[in-house]
Amino acid sequence: MLFKYKNNIAIHAPTRCGSTSMAVYLGFDPDKEDIPESEIIFPSADCKYNVLVLRNPYARLQSAISYSDHVAHSNSEKIPYGDYGTYVEWVLSHSNLFFNRLRKTANPRFYYIDFNRLGEYIPRSKSTKSFYIEDEGWKDKYSEFFSKEQLQQEYGGYCHIKENWRELEPHTWRVLTKSLSNVKVTALK
Numbered sequence: 001m002l003f004k005y006k007n008n009i010a011i012h013a014p015t016r017c018g019s020t021s022m023a024v025y026l027g028f029d030p031d032k033e034d035i036p037e038s039e040i041i042f043p044s045a046d047c048k049y050n051v052l053v054l055r056n057p058y059a060r061l062q063s064a065i066s067y068s069d070h071v072a073h074s075n076s077e078k079i080p081y082g083d084y085g086t087y088v089e090w091v092l093s094h095s096n097l098f099f100n101r102l103r104k105t106a107n108p109r110f111y112y113i114d115f116n117r118l119g120e121y122i123p124r125s126k127s128t129k130s131f132y133i134e135d136e137g138w139k140d141k142y143s144e145f146f147s148k149e150q151l152q153q154e155y156g157g158y159c160h161i162k163e164n165w166r167e168l169e170p171h172t173w174r175v176l177t178k179s180l181s182n183v184k185v186t187a188l189k
Helices: 019-025 057-073 084-093 115-120 140-144 148-164 170-176
Strands: 002-005 009-012 049-054 110-114 185-187
Touching: 049 115, 049 148, 057 084, 057 140, 057 148, 110 115, 110 148, 140 148
Parallel strands: 009 049, 049 110
Antiparallel strands: 002 009, 002 185
């Protein structure tokens, strides 16, 4: 999910990277509002701060699988139990690969928030479905969704961002977002 705040900050919280909690923190109801998931307009050229919530792609994929398993087994209309095609689509839509496309030289306007520290930045939403996931690397079941090479490239992009972008400190985040109630936050389309 992409958000623009104060014409100064572009925030990208991808699915399975705290997107629901971020939406709630920024004043959206993710159950009622259609918030687009798009990486095409991130980073934003007109924003001073471009903030990405960054999660290990192996853990993100495993979380998408666990989430989709949960939805499929909860008698949800979103994924009818036994509908493998819809299940695969859900996993892919909740673990899309794009970190590798964000490989850039270091830019002082690019920041990341480590997903494993997200609780230091924002509270966890009550509607968040979380699953304990370890960053274990490749598992054979992942080949149902991506090739080993695709995930290795994505992991390389993840490592590149961690090495070349700056981690936004929680204090700085709080200063930048302290007046959310006074400023309109928009979902970017």
